[in-house]
Amino acid sequence: MSDAPVCYCGQLSVTKTSWMVNNSGRRFRGCRFYEPPNACDYFSWVNPPPHPRYKVVINGLLRKATNNGNGEMKMRRLVKLHQIALVVFLLGAMIYKFVM
Numbered sequence: 001m002s003d004a005p006v007c008y009c010g011q012l013s014v015t016k017t018s019w020m021v022n023n024s025g026r027r028f029r030g031c032r033f034y035e036p037p038n039a040c041d042y043f044s045w046v047n048p049p050p051h052p053r054y055k056v057v058i059n060g061l062l063r064k065a066t067n068n069g070n071g072e073m074k075m076r077r078l079v080k081l082h083q084i085a086l087v088v089f090l091l092g093a094m095i096y097k098f099v100m
Contacts, residue, residue, distance in 0.1 A: 007031040007042030024058040
């Protein structure tokens with residue numbers, strides 16, 4: 001048996017983690033039918049509000065992780081473009097050599 005409270009619609013609530021700027025990393029319980037129109041709007045925090053410094057650190061780490069992810073994707077695209085350019089150049093050189 002689960003220790004999760006029952007929400008307003010009679011279902012067991014589910015525990016989730018908030019990643020919104022004001023509550024990053026804070027856990028809450030809500031209706032398992034989270035999306036309207038089925039949600040019954042049940043909501044309760046699992047843990048107390050964290051120290052204000054916690055928000056700054058978590059949001060900074062999330063921003064850093066997002067920026068690193070974007071940078072990695074840009075680097076992969078750049079490498080792929082260089083590979084395509086090299087293939088085009090080599091094909092052009094082979095065609096030029098074949099024609100001449």
